[in-house]
Amino acid sequence: MSKITAAITAVGGYVPNFVLTNKMLEGMVETNDEWIVSRTGIKERRILKPEEGEGTSYLAIKAAEDLIQKRNIDPEEIDLVIIATATPDSMVASTAAFVAAEIGAKNAFAYDLLAACSSFLFGMSTAASYIQSGRYKKVLLIGADKMSSIIDYTDRTTCIIFGDGAGAALFEPNEEGLGLQDEYLRADGNGRKYLGMDAGGSLMPATEETVKNRKHFIYQDGRTVFKFAVSNMADVAEKIMQRNNLKDTDVTWLVPHQANKRIIDATANRMGLDNSKVLMNIHRYGNTTSGTLPLLLADFESQLKKGDNLVFAAFGGGFTWGSIYLKWAYN
C-alpha cells in the first residue's frame, strides 16, 4: 500500500466589503500614501463593519461556505474544524466550535490554534498529521482574523498595516504522493516583547487602567520585527529548499505571509526566485495575520496546477516562523 500524504483538495476565501484606503488613513493619522506603499506595498485593506457582520467567526464562516459550495462537499463529512486565529470571537468558548455548528459540520470536533501570523502555517502541519496518521479523512483548516478589533486607529505604526480576512483549506488523504512534503517550524519566546498585545490575557486581565492606557491594542517594534522577519523567513525557506534538493527552477510558487512587500522580496531573492513566481495580494488586503496564506491560495487557485511545488513561509508574533513544502494536488 502506498504511503498516505495530506493534500489540499479545496480552498475558499472571504474579505469584508468595506475598503479602507491609504487616502482615508491620511485623514486619521499623520501618514501618506507614498510612505505606506514604499515601506509596505499596501494600498488598501478590508475592515469588517458591524453593519455587515461581527467577529472573526463571521469571516471564517464565509470562507468555509465558499469552499464548501465550490467543492460541493457535504459538511457532515468533515471530521475536524481548526480555526487558526489571533483574534478569536471571545476567550474560553472555542470559535471553531461555533463555526463548525454554523456551517453544518455537525459530526466534527473543533478547536482554535494560536501562533500569531504563523497560525495557519502551523495549522497546516497539525491538519496534515491527522490525515497522514489515517485517523481522519477531512480536516477543514481556516485562517481568520478580525485585526481591526485589536488595532488602535490613532497609532500610525500599526493601523496602516493590518486588515480583516479569512481563507479556508480542506486537507484529505492522497495516494499519489501529493500534498505536504516537508516542514521546518520554529519558535522563540524571547521575541514576545517586540510584537503583541499587553492586556486581556491572564498576565494582565482587563481593568479600567488597561483600557485607559490603550493596552488592549496590538503594539510592535516594527524595526526589530522587520529585521527578524527578513532573516528568519529567508533562512527557513532556503533550508526547506536545500533539504528537499529544490533548485530555484523546481519551485513553482512561493506562498509568503503578507506582512511587508520588502520582507517578501528579500525571501524571494534569497531563494533565487523571479517575481513572477511569488504569490502576492498585500496591496489589496494588507496583513490579515492568519488569513494571508489561505487567501493567497483562494485568489490564485486558477493558476495552481497539479504537481506544482509550493513553498510556504511565514513569520509572526511570539516569535513564531517556518516554512512548508507542498505539492499542489488538483487543477
Ligand code: UT7
Ligand atoms: O506579521 C507580523 C510580523 N510583522 C512584520 O513583519 C512587520 C515588520 N515591520 C515592518 O513591516 C516595518 O518595520 C514597518 C512597516 C512597520 C515600518 O517600516 P520601517 O521602514 O521599519 O519604518 P520605521 O519604523 O523605521 O520608521 C521610519 C520613520 C520614522 O520616522 P523617523 O524616526 O525616521 O523620523 C517613523 O516615525 O517613519 C516614521 N513612520 C511613519 N511615517 C509615515 C512610522 N510609521 C509611519 C507612517 N507614516 N504610518
